[in-house]
């Protein structure tokens with residue numbers, strides 16, 4: 001059970017306070033020295049989850065987005081309801097070897113390792129306006145790989161949206177260097 005918070009938290013600062021209260025710090029996961037931001041308490045709280053989806057839906061509307069690309073695995077959990085809520089399609093970017101058929105693949109580094117991510121060749125239409133969506137922006141390695149995959153499909157990444165940006169890891173600066181005109185939209189920063 002979640003810790004109860006006073007009064008209903010629905011908008012703006014109240015919603016942000018609720019999201020923050022529902023993200024748990026787990027020291028030394030998945031390896032020593034990393035403080036892991038665990039969003040499972042937020043997902044278990046319908047108000048926190050629902051208001052986060054609404055905030056992402058506002059971002060979809062502001063950028064005139066036509067498809068949401070979510071990153072395995074936590075980007076799926078957040079991205080799919082945002083796509084449904086806004087009436088547009090959801091496209092999965094999966095870890096290597098999971099998607100059938102021809103895929104584009106990008107290798108990248110993240111805060112605690114290396115990985116490869118893939119998108120199917122025909123997942124996006126040429127010129128389609130895509131929001132790349134994930135739970136956490138840390139070093140920016142994952143986001144950068146996803147943005148490159150959107151471009152390799154011939155589609156247009158119009159923004160990167162994330163629930164929580166870990167500012168001290170420099171992901172925003174790295175994305176700004178690699179994709180100077182791409183807005184980075186964080187619901188929370190720490």
Ligand SMILES: O=P(O)(O)OC[C@H]1O[C@H](OP(=O)(O)OP(=O)(O)O)[C@H](O)[C@@H]1O
Nearest residue numbers: 072073074110111137138139140141142
């Ligand atoms: O900015 P970065 O340093 O690249 O880190 C951010 C990424 O790390 C986590 O994914 P992870 O690969 O742990 O996948 P998961 O969602 O399957 O747990 C998180 O969900 C982001 O995708």
Ligand SMILES: Nc1ncnc2[nH]cnc12
Nearest residue numbers: 035036037110111136138
């Ligand atoms: N500290 C962290 N917590 C949760 N997800 C992450 N992805 C990369 N770094 C992370």
